[in-house]
Amino acid sequence: MSTKIFKHIQTSVVPLPIExxxxxxxxxxxxxxxxxREGFGNNLFRDWRYDNEGNPKTDxxxxxxxxxxxxxxxxxxxxxxxxxxHAAWAIADYGxxxxxxxxxxxxxxxxxxxxxxxxxxxxxxxxAKLFAAVFADPHAVIEIDLxxxxxxxxxxxxxxxxxxxxxxxxxxxxxxxxxxxxxxKKELITEFEEAR
Amino acid sequence: MxxxxxxxxxxAHVVSSNEGFPDILYIDTHFIHEVTSxxxxxxLRARGLPVFRPKQTVATADHNVPTWDQHLPIKEELSRYxxxxxxxxxxxxxxxxxxxGHPFQGIxxxxxxxxxxxxxxxxxxxxxxxxxxxxxxxAIAFGIGTSQVEQxxxxxxxLQQRPKRMKIEVNGKLQNGVGAKDIILYIIAQIxxxxxxxxxxxxxxxxxxSLSMEGRMTICNMSIEMGARCGLIAPDETTINYVKxxxxxxxxxxxxxxxxxxxxxxxxxxxxxxxxxxFKAEDIEPMITYGTNPGMGIGVTQHVPETASxxxxxxxxxxxxxxxxxxHDDEQLLGKPIDYVFIxxxxxxxxxxxxxxxxxxxxxxxxxxxxxWVVPGSKQVQEQAxxxxxxxxxxxxxxxxxxxxxxxxxxxxEDKIPAGKYCVSTSNRNFEGRQGPNxxxxxASPLTAAASAITGVVTDIRSFxxxxxxx
Numbered sequence: 199m200s201t202k203i204f205k206h207i208q209t210s211v212v213p214l215p216i217e218x219x220x221x222x223x224x225x226x227x228x229x230x231x232x233x234x235r236e237g238f239g240n241n242l243f244r245d246w247r248y249d250n251e252g253n254p255k256t257d258x259x260x261x262x263x264x265x266x267x268x269x270x271x272x273x274x275x276x277x278x279x280x281x282x283x284h285a286a287w288a289i290a291d292y293g294x295x296x297x298x299x300x301x302x303x304x305x306x307x308x309x310x311x312x313x314x315x316x317x318x319x320x321x322x323x324x325x326a327k328l329f330a331a332v333f334a335d336p337h338a339v340i341e342i343d344l345x346x347x348x349x350x351x352x353x354x355x356x357x358x359x360x361x362x363x364x365x366x367x368x369x370x371x372x373x374x375x376x377x378x379x380x381x382x383k384k385e386l387i388t389e390f391e392e393a394r
Numbered sequence: 395m396x397x398x399x400x401x402x403x404x405x406a407h408v409v410s411s412n413e414g415f416p417d418i419l420y421i422d423t424h425f426i427h428e429v430t431s432x433x434x435x436x437x438l439r440a441r442g443l444p445v446f447r448p449k450q451t452v453a454t455a456d457h458n459v460p461t462w463d464q465h466l467p468i469k470e471e472l473s474r475y476x477x478x479x480x481x482x483x484x485x486x487x488x489x490x491x492x493x494x495g496h497p498f499q500g501i502x503x504x505x506x507x508x509x510x511x512x513x514x515x516x517x518x519x520x521x522x523x524x525x526x527x528x529x530x531x532x533a534i535a536f537g538i539g540t541s542q543v544e545q546x547x548x549x550x551x552x553l554q555q556r557p558k559r560m561k562i563e564v565n566g567k568l569q570n571g572v573g574a575k576d577i578i579l580y581i582i583a584q585i586x587x588x589x590x591x592x593x594x595x596x597x598x599x600x601x602x603x604s605l606s607m608e609g610r611m612t613i614c615n616m617s618i619e620m621g622a623r624c625g626l627i628a629p630d631e632t633t634i635n636y637v638k639x640x641x642x643x644x645x646x647x648x649x650x651x652x653x654x655x656x657x658x659x660x661x662x663x664x665x666x667x668x669x670x671x672x673f674k675a676e677d678i679e680p681m682i683t684y685g686t687n688p689g690m691g692i693g694v695t696q697h698v699p700e701t702a703s704x705x706x707x708x709x710x711x712x713x714x715x716x717x718x719x720x721x722h723d724d725e726q727l728l729g730k731p732i733d734y735v736f737i738x739x740x741x742x743x744x745x746x747x748x749x750x751x752x753x754x755x756x757x758x759x760x761x762x763x764x765x766x767w768v769v770p771g772s773k774q775v776q777e778q779a780x781x782x783x784x785x786x787x788x789x790x791x792x793x794x795x796x797x798x799x800x801x802x803x804x805x806x807x808e809d810k811i812p813a814g815k816y817c818v819s820t821s822n823r824n825f826e827g828r829q830g831p832n833x834x835x836x837x838a839s840p841l842t843a844a845a846s847a848i849t850g851v852v853t854d855i856r857s858f859x860x861x862x863x864x865x
Contacts, residue, residue: 217711218587218687222825227804231458231472233432233479245827250813273711275588278621278687279825280804281523282430283539304557304591304623305523309539326707363555365415376541377441380418380549383410387446387551390409390420 202314203373207295208341208352210267213332214259219272220279221306225288227280238284239291260292264336268295271328271340275299276317277306286310296342298349300325311366312376318342318349324358327351344371396662398559399628400594403534403659407517409551416553422516423450424546425502426489428480429457429806430521434544435483447550448488452511455480455493456501457522458806461769461796464494473807487547498641500772500798503527503740507611508774510640514629514656519546524740524822525624526617530610531637532629532659534594537618557623558592558668561661563599566675571855573750574609575742575820575839577601578616579681579691581673587689591621593669596661601675602627607636608746615741616822619688628660680855682727683824683837686715690824694842694854698725718826719834720814727836727852731763732816735847736829737793738769739803739821742840745778747820751793751844752784754858760792761850767809768793769801793847805830818846 229241247258254261270289276299277285286309289297296316310317320328331338331351339352344367350357368374380387397405410418426434431453438445445451458473468474477494484491492498498505503524506512512528518535519525521543528535538552546552564577582589595617602613610627617625627633634653637643644652661667679693692698700723704712716722737743737751748770760766768788770776776798779785785795802809803821810830811817817835820843821828824835836852845853 215710216714217708218689220687220823220825222804222823222828226827226831227457227806228831230429230806231476233476234436235433245831250831275591275621278587279523279618279823281521281525281537281539283433283521283541286539301588301591303588303621305537305539305618309541312539312541363416365553376553377545377548379415380545380551380553383418384549386410386418387420387549 201369201373201375204295204314204316204370205345206343207268208339209269210337211269211271211328211332211340212259212265212267213329214270214272215329217273218275218278221277221282221285222279224277224285225282230282230284235287236291238288239293242288242292268293269298269340269342270294271298271325271332273299274301274322276302278303281305283309283313286313286315290315298325298328311370314370316342316344316370318360320349320358320360327356395666396664398661398665398667399532399596399626399659400534400559403515403517404556406515407534416555418551419517419554420551421450421519421546423452423506423511423518424550425506425518425520425525426451426453426543427457427502427520427522428455428476430540431483431543432476432479433540434547435487437544438487438547441548443548445487445489445547450550451489451547452506453480453484453489453491454499454502454505457800457804459494459799460807461799461801461809464797470808497773500774501740501743501800503615504744504771504775507531507607508640508772510637510643513637513643513652514633515659519552523618524615526622527611527615527740529614529617529624529626530607531633532626532656534624534626536624557594560590560593560595560622560669560671561667562595562597563670563672564597564601564675565599565672566601568601568675568678569856571841571859572678572680573839573841574605574612576678576681578613579683579688579837580678582616582620582689583681583691584673585620585671587619587687588621590617593622595622595625597625597627603630606746607632608744611744612741616688619822629656680839680842682842682852683835684719684721684727686718686824686826688822688824688837690715691837694852695728698723698727700724728854730816730852731850732818732836732846732852733764734811734815734817735764735766735843736769736802736817736819736821737840737843738767738771738801740771740800741822742820743769743771743775745775747840748775748779748784749782751840752787754841754844755791755793755848756787758791758848760847763850764847766793766847767796767802769796769809770798772798802829804828805833811835818843818852
């Protein structure tokens with residue numbers, strides 16, 4: 199089955215300069231009762247975004263109309279905690295195509311890649327530059343190119359290359375799927391089982 | 395060059411390894427539960443695929459189940475629907491389900507080991523990050539996302555990059571009142587909530603060796619709280635004695651063969667680790683967390699760090715955490731009034747945990763200001779506790795023994811800590827809202843939780859132990 203294709207984006211960004219954002223913040227457990235993949239974006243960052251009565255908290259960045267775009271820029275160790283893929287679904291469902299941070303938790307990173315959501319790991323310095331750029335100009339445009347593996351602050355031309363697993367890059371730029379790949383090796387699996 | 399324990403097990407499970415691709419790793423047992431499986435089953439249906447090896451898939455209902463009146467239909471509609479969906483999916487795809495009412499039902503990371511499904515040298519995955527628990531047996535075990543749950547259902551394999559290897563040694567004698575939970579909270583506080591990211595962590599040293607299987611499971615369980623891919627401990631006599639005779643453990647000749655193999659599972663003396671850390675058991679106090687990630691922990695007599703002690707760019711996140719917790723710089727938690735005590739979760743809900751708590755609370759009673767929930771990890775743990783009369787001790791102390799499930803560890807069912815309330819919890823995460831919207835969690839050991847329930851304030855268990863020694 200093909201998945202979403204990602205090659206290149208150029209867009210404004212949403213800044214969230216908080217470290218150790220865990221998947222319970224991204225999507226609290228009480229919203230994990232759904233049995234489909236859709237609709238989690240409505241509850242993305244639920245408890246930071248809405249008060250107990252369900253009213254938007256005006257000081258949270260997703261509720262500040264001045265910030266928008268397809269890239270979420272967040273503090274170090276993004277996506278730590280629970281393995282819930284619902285976190286990646288919620289971010290993608292809300293409309294983000296990429297998350298930028300100076301460090302990602304492993305399971306989140308894998309889940310994002312499996313959902314066409316690109317995790318871009320940058321240096322602490324470059325992350326600071328990104329935050330500075332967007333706080334100076336909320337409409338600052340950032341370019342992410344997966345094919346050539348760089349991220350760029352368009353106005354200043356400052357850029358940094360980022361790493362991505364070559365296999366996952368091939369999957370994301372072509373819409374390939376892990377299960378199709380493993381099933382293409384099915385004979386090896388049964389051989390392995392028989393040899394044990 | 396010798397091999398690490400991790401590499402020995404990994405290599406024995408590689409189906410295919412190709413340059414530029416992650417390895418295709420064979421999975422011995424896939425544990426599933428109601429929350430992270432429905433979308434994976436839908437994926438299989440969309441592809442027209444069966445579950446490739448249903449007999450190597452084990453299901454239970456744990457995250458979303460009530461911990462009272464489990465014999466009645468689940469009241470909450472969405473929870474009931476999700477649990478019913480698991481029952482339906484397991485029936486359709488031929489998977490054994492230990493659902494509500496089944497004598498083997500319980501938290502997935504409690505039942506795997508207690509049924510003898512988790513064994514040394516195996517590979518185990520589950521759509522739950524605390525799958526690292528099973529590594530206590532000298533196995534590779536880690537949490538996966540739902541797309542990967544679908545992958546394992548479809549192929550019994552997982553595409554995985556081999557992580558780096560870290561060894562964490564703990565040597566020396568633990569202080570009285572300090573246990574496995576304190577060890578792991580101490581390690582995470584030392585290396586941070588991201589300090590293990592990218593690594594498979596092997597725990598070693600004589601202190602680790604001296605722990606029971608329950609203690610080892612507590613340690614490996616929280617490996618994910620420092621970001622590690624998995625945690626593992628080489629199997630030894632303790633491990634073998636634990637597995638022996640359990641429901642699905644190998645029997646007869648198969649047992650002897652298995653044990654012979656398990657005895658080869660250790661890191662060779664000249665094995666190469668990417669990182670080695672060492673800690674002294676004597677340095678570890680009973681631990682408690684004060685913040686909103688498990689790395690924010692201190693010895694129970696210590697004070698909350700000052701904001702100024704952090705780098706400028708971290709201060710915003712730090713202040714946000716303290717504000718959420720209603721704490722201030724340099725505050726001491728010792729003596730702070732609490733509202734709830736939760737004893738349970740895949741970290742600390744096994745029979746040994748309950749025995750330890752029962753022994754301590756026998757003849758004591760909880761403070762009036764505290765509500766206590768004791769939630770066993772499985773139906774078998776609950777039954778054992780009742781057989782041993784622990785339920786009567788708990789009742790007399792005001793610690794009602796509930797029915798098994800994940801409960802207030804993540805508050806998916808009705809067991810939620812109310813907004814603004816403090817809970818001393820034996821679970822694994824103190825994230826904002828983890829135990830209920832705006833709840834405040836202090837993570838600690840079962841003994842620290844029990845002692846705090848008795849006094850009504852955050853308590854140093856050692857003060858009780860000294861008193862009791864004098865009597």
